[in-house]
Amino acid sequence: MWVTGEVIERKDWNDKLFSLKIKADVEPYIAGQFIKLSQIRDDKRIARAYSIVNPPGNDFVEVLAVAVEEGQLSPDLQSLNPGDKIEVTAKATGFMTLDEIPHGELQGQHLWLLATGTAVGPFIAMLLTDEPWQRFNKVVLVYGVRLAADLAYLDTIKQLSLKYPEQFIFVPIVTREDFAGALTCRIPEAITSGLLEQKVGIALSEEDSQVMICGNPGMISDAQNALLELGLTKNLRRTPGQITVEKYW
Template sequence: MSGSSAPEELYNAEVVSNERLNDALFVLKVRPDDGAPDFAPGQFINIGLEPRLPEHAGRDGLVKRPYSIASGPSEPLLEFYVRLVENGALTPGLMALEPGDRLWADGRCIGRFTLDTLPEVPAPAERDLVCVATGTGLAPFTSMLREFGPARRAGAPDARFDRMVIVKGVRLAEDLGYAEELEAWDRENDWFTFVPLCSREPDDSGWIGQRGRVGQALESAAFEARCGFALDPARSQIMLCGNPAMVDELEASFAERGFKKHRPRDPGQVHLERYW
């Protein structure tokens, strides 16, 4: 991308690193020229490049897409967890970026999929935060954990939750981005549990974790056995992010168990972010 002919003044951020996790997943870290904009964990930002095909260009000549931020607001870089879309308008260009390359990043972060929108009851000190992701829908939850986990670990009175669980569903074990980081949080903190599942991992691969879909890990007996407590509408706030089919399926499943979708004027326990 170093030879890009896009007007240099449109690009306002520099690539610091671009780590390929496999042939389709990568973690992109970016330093905006004016510093990372303010955001709340769970929000997203638009980033862009000059398109490979002219028909993909927007009015300013760039192709732009929204991405949830995987880094915490206290970190100096913006971090993105991205899956390659074959023949996509933007992701092939993002995957090809190298350190020192330039791109465009919006100066404004948006979105309401944040802990600030959770209802006042239960109080944070009594809240079980259960985060369910498929694919790169994990990004908002890594941001939340990095930002709010240290306060919970320190036993701070302003911690945003009592217990936190991240359930992550992928097809293959090689798609479990951030697994080492999340496993370390799980190993070192009794208030945090990481539950990875693989739905299509070959039987002879050596994978010793759970197999199946995320809904199986959320069934009452399985969840309580793994996490040490029960899902309870009085304590649990459920955040779903990822494949729309997964979100719809779990929203219906939770409704049958007494959980309802949260709305500002009608507080509930289930919060949704459909993530393509």
């Protein structure tokens, strides 16, 4: 079911990357889930999924999006301004949530969140809830982008570092230029080479790690394979494991 939302705020991170706050009657959701945004063009509905960046409990949803060259919907989303209307699904969905991560003995001590590009969004939503901090000793956010200017929500991430100095480890990865403090290789390579574990100071292991991976499908396949090599397994409802993924395309 579609409801009409109203854009109440827009933030441009760079000339392609932007966030929209949309006031809409969206049912209660779980951090990590996504809604769809939609426009009708020539009597045809164009609908695309967008992860919610803000934690549950507000009367708006915030999304982080990139305007894909020659994309059908995203360039139009980029042209929206406060006051403009956009259709939103009333119900959010998606299984890349902390509910889906095994509890108890199977959980392990460390939560690893691996994102490329806009896929940092659902992880920001999770990190702004209490759950990861109550369930895990260490929480690692790995955020890979092409250029430093593509790193969104750095203020929020900094606030999290200040709030959870012992628990939170942030690893930016910038692949197409040097950026102080960031790794320069892609996420799968950082896993395979051991560079990521070295940088974070903890090991990726079947016993101690839960890994959520989101974003570019090529990155997800390669990162998953790298983790399988380390002995981790896919997390499925019937057979709990350590790797939970959501592909954006």
